[in-house]
Amino acid sequence: LIEDICQAFGAEINGKKVGTFGIASATSFYPSKPLSTCGDAGMVFTNEEEIAKKVRILKEHGQTKAYYYEYNGVNARIDEIHSAILLVKFSYFEKELALRQKKAEYYFQLLKDIPEISLFKIKKNYLPSYSLFTVKAKKRDQLKEYLEKHGIYTGIYYPLPLHLQPVYKHLNFTNGMLPVTEKLSKEVISLPFFPYIEEKEIEYVVEKIKNFLVFNRLCLIQFLAFSLIEIEKKTKKGVGDAGRKGEVARNYPGCLCGLAWCFG
Template sequence: MKVNFYTSTREYNEKKAEFDKAVLDVMAKGSFILGPQVGELEEAIKEYTGAKHAIAVASGTDALVMTSDILGFKNGKEVITSPFTFLASTSCIAKHNAKPVFVDIDEETFNIDVNKIEEKITSNTAGIIPIHLFSQMADMDKIMDLAAKHDLRVLEDAAEAFGMKWKGNGSSYKHSGSIGDMGIFSFFPTKTLGAYGDAGMIITNDDELAKKTKMLRVHGAAKKYHYEYIGYNSRLDTMQAAVLLVKLKYMNESIKKREIVANWYKERLSHCEYIKIPGIKGDQNPVYYVFNILAQKRDELAAFLKENEIGYSIYYPIPLHLQNCFSYLGHKKGDFPVSERVSGEILALPIYPEITEEEVDFVCETIKKFYSK
């Protein structure tokens, strides 16, 4: 049996008529750049997340670069974040000549270890970028308390966290990205809410930050050919907005299906002594964008899965502090031991709403077969 790590075709075939109509409507009307569907999507995201403002941009990476600029993460300032993440979460700091300051991760959640943040804060620290990774959010209560105490800005990298909500010590759940000064989403095709190409979104509750963001995405213009800033060209494609509007209607159902799949994996792998399944910390609503395990003999297991036509991914094989592009920071092996250890054991298994229980059974039986050899 072949099990893809991810496929978009099952969802497309299930909702083919809706997707086709959405895309053809855009083509028929010919409004391809910031067309009406972009505005509709922004309004829908505001309603779904509870954020006051939502500004659509071309990608999650663009969203990080723009928000880092807006929040002053530049010109030699220090910004605290995690080394265990995708490049864009830290390159957005470096692109503006700010300095990434890494804090190791919590070994149970893979999110930034909030108990180690304060020791890295200096008089030159401008902010914190917590990354809500894989299935759950970082501890936003502690992060926001530290930000208030030290007068720091908080940029939530919620690229993988659409649908996740944090309650913590609050009276109600708050959607990822809506707690800090600004938050970003990626709508890369594999994401929980994924487009059919690159797409991103910035959310904030601050009127002035939203106003500047809207200008920066169109070259810094307040109105056409009237430039307030040196900005960016980062406008969400109208076709992608149309696709996302279709998917957003089914988002809660999609999230629930992911939870069911995650529970299948947990049930079937819970007694495998060679596997560790990460736990959820804090009062929050998780979303299983990715289902990770920590596996003994990870690389050998990955090769065995490949032999049996089972897709997988490794997020992330090399922490950022050991990547060549950040060698100028002067880090060495052993500086962030939890990130380094996890990077050698972590393995992501196939999870998406359309995967079948039979396919999950095959994945789990193949894993058990590997360890019984």
């Protein structure tokens, strides 16, 4: 087992840190990650000496000794500035991890009763590191636009699934091949989140989400009311019982679906 813990550094499963289950693991210290520096950096963890030796060689252009290359490697050396930043930040990483968990819980508390927002479920004995705070939202793109108009930046990870990226076009992947993945890519949205976000800032984000959803409910109710009025007008023009039934059959189910969306 080789673990990718880029989004989960610091997380635990049954009291055991992720990254310690397999023969090796890798993480990123990019600024958006739980433990981060001021640019690109990363680390490989292993207790296997042969793996450690090979990684050291590959990160130095494949050199086994000075100017002697046995492998095709890369320049993956971390510089001293990034290292110094990480050493300082690691000293209070556990504090920041606890803050992330506290702020995530506050988001959960404020969002749990909003039917248009779906929260991810945390399994028993799992402790996330909350690299991001991501939810599923109806009308995701409109919500994102609305929030940004009110000074709230959000992210989408990721808007285009991996199998639909242009680089893999030659593999003939098409829409519909991974329906769950594709559906999620149209619904997920990451809300503002970092260890030092204040509760009043979280409250502001949730307030604007609620405002957006209430506005959309009212617009839909207004549209449905107008539709029902139009149906009633047409039925009063003497179209006969058969015509009246046909008009209702064509329009009424859509109105019911709309009301169901409004009220969850």
